[in-house]
Amino acid sequence: MPILPKLSWDRPCIAHARIIGTCAAALIWAVASTSGAESTATKEYRVKAAFLYNFTKFVEFPPDHFGASSRPITIGIMGHDPFGAELQKTILGRKVDGRDVAARVVTSPAELADVDVLFFPAGEERRFDELRPQLSGAAILTVGESSSFAAHGGAITFLLEGDKVRFSIDLGASAAARLKLSAQLLKLATSVRAASATRP
């Protein structure tokens, strides 16, 4: 220490503060990036879960869809469940149009009876064709997440823009299912395929 130049009292303080500030910033960034990296997949499905739930609000089911029944609006998940607990967490305690919201995995066409929204996780799109007889004419909002889903005839398809979840809408599909989609929803869609154009 004796070999160091003698400094005024101000300088070492500022020097220390800068060092501490830099260290702190580095630490915060590290933690943040680590947790973000770890939860990217989880976050995506959490967002998708939220979107699924929110779609129910912007969809108008045909008047006879629920009849006098007070059953919950049910979100069906085709095949395997990619959400883990996220979907359940999202819909817990929520109500749409006075109805509870429920979610369950659908494996067989028979289970489609009271499903209102049907989500096809990636890799399950092929099942759409299998279910086509049950789905045609049924007031079921079909949502998928693979780029080919729309081609199968799904109404809404998730897509990622960067880390943001977006969606495209096929009005022909929704119209086929006798569903009316809110303009609010439409303006948010990255692309909207008009009904006449999409109709095969």
Added chain:
Amino acid sequence: MNNFLRNQPIKQKIVVITLVTSFVALLLACVSFVAFEQYNFRGEMIEDLSVTAEMIGFNCGSALVFDDVKSAEQTMKGLVAQSHVIAACIYAADGRIFATYQRPGARRTTWPPAQASGATFDPDHLGLFHPIEIDGEKIGTIYLESDLRELGVRWRRYTLISILVLAMSSLVAWLLASKLQRVISEPVSGLARIAERVAAESDYSIRAVKHGNDEIGRLIDGFNHMLTQVQGRDAELKVSRTDLERRVEERTSALRQAEGETAQKAAQLRFIIEAVTFSVTWIDYRSTVTERLINPAFYRITGLDPSRMPELNEVRAISFPDDLKRQDEFRGQLTRGEIDDFSMEKRYLRPQGDTVWVVLAIKVYRGDDGRILQEVSTLVDITERKRAELELEDLHRQLLETSRQAGMAEVATGVLHNVGNVLNSVNVSSTLVSDQVRRSKIPNLAKVLVLLDEHAADLGAYLTTDEKGKMIRPYLATLAESLAAEHRTIVLELENLRKNIEHIKDIVAMQQSYAKTSGVVETVSVTDLVEDAIRMNAGSLARHDVDLNREYEARPVITLEKNKVLQIIVNLVRNAKYACDESGRSDKVLTTRITATDENVSITISDNGVGIPKENLNRIFAHGFTTRKGGHGFGLHSGALAAKELGGSLTAQSAGPGLGATFVLTLPFKPHSPHEPTLPR
């Protein structure tokens, strides 16, 4: 304001009051109107902004739920159309800022934290938070900030309108008030002018004209009525003033005259006070300095130096000590309020060396509280009177002495007369005895003895046989008888003689007893006194054959000077006897009567003699008056005097000449002492 208004004409007051009232009312209305407008517009602004927020929120709801910032921002750009919106911000449900909007040109970096729904007016902007809901679920909050330009514009606009309305209204109000005030002001100022005229011209015949039946109309009625009354009073007043002036004139002259008279009276009084021969001293205690007024006579009487006011102790110094003591006693009573005045005789030893007798009389005048206010004392010189009094007293004493001596002489005359009468009897008796003795038969006895001696030898024979001898025995018997008769006569006469001598002794002793007890008061029986008086005249009464008639109704005992009363009664009895004697009638009767009341004893001596003529009834008591030959006219006079001295009276009654007279001596039971000194008051 009030002070300013107070002296303004009513006209102006009404205009000012009307204007002020209408202006204030209008101002209040305008202010209220502007304030209400502002308030309302604020509400409207909030309402408008809320609608905008609702709309934007609704349009951004889906963007918010689907995390589409761009879409939200796009939507918010539509706010450009609403130029008053400065900035907008959408918060996510967790409060994070989701999307923002700023008016072109604005550069804003900070945003308020998300808040619950509500609007806040700040000085330069209105901030409004509004929740964004989808299907009843709150998904975020929108914040809108609006400038207040419109508010300001509106405020200015409405203020201007208000001022214009106010100005116009005030102008109209002024015009109306100026016109309409006449309804009130003109009758009032008309009344005021009338009142001024009445006051200025003192003409009460003027009347105010009435315009209506309101309060002013009534006031005018009242005023006119009052004027009528005042007019009446004024007329009366004029009459009475003239009368009053006349009366004042009269009174003044009367007063002036009275004043002159008073001054004259005062001068007269002063002259009198100074002229009177007795001293007058007036002391006035009312003022703080005691005032004294002394007339010249005071100095003349007291002999004090008249050149200066004498000191009290100087006057005391020349007073006799005994008199001073009595005077001080009176003065003490005066001071204590027991008496208001006194008078006394006193003596002054004048500085000149002689003594003056004065009557000092003091009288005080008291106030309501009993305090002495004024004192008047007079001194009257009575030295001359005193001297005269002393001389008179001396004269009286001499007179009394004379009268007493005269009375005594009368009594002595009576006594000597009685003694003389008795001495006559004594003389007769002694002559009789001496005649008897001279004519006695005793010498015959000696002749018989000689005869017997001659015949001593033959005495027996001589006596029995001799002719002469035989005569001796009967002779002796006759002689013895004669001698016995003689003896009886002599013894009788000697007895008479003894009795008469006894009588003389009694008379002398009685005279001595009256003479001795002169001036001594003793208690005696009135009956005894009357009897003594009768006894003193018994001889002459018997001699003149006057019958006595005693009527003693009472036998009282009285305390008095015995000899004086006796003299009176003796005198009365004697007069009665003379009266009877002179009448020459045969049935001469003298009646003595004694009667008594509770206070008096009356001794009445009545006779049936010559009586007293009416004209003499009053004169008989005068000194030197007599109807009797040889009378000296002193008896009744001294008797009346003596009766008076004894506190009684002596009165005479007579029916007329030849009808007798009655004298009544009345004496009080209580001894009276006329000479007891009494204090002059």
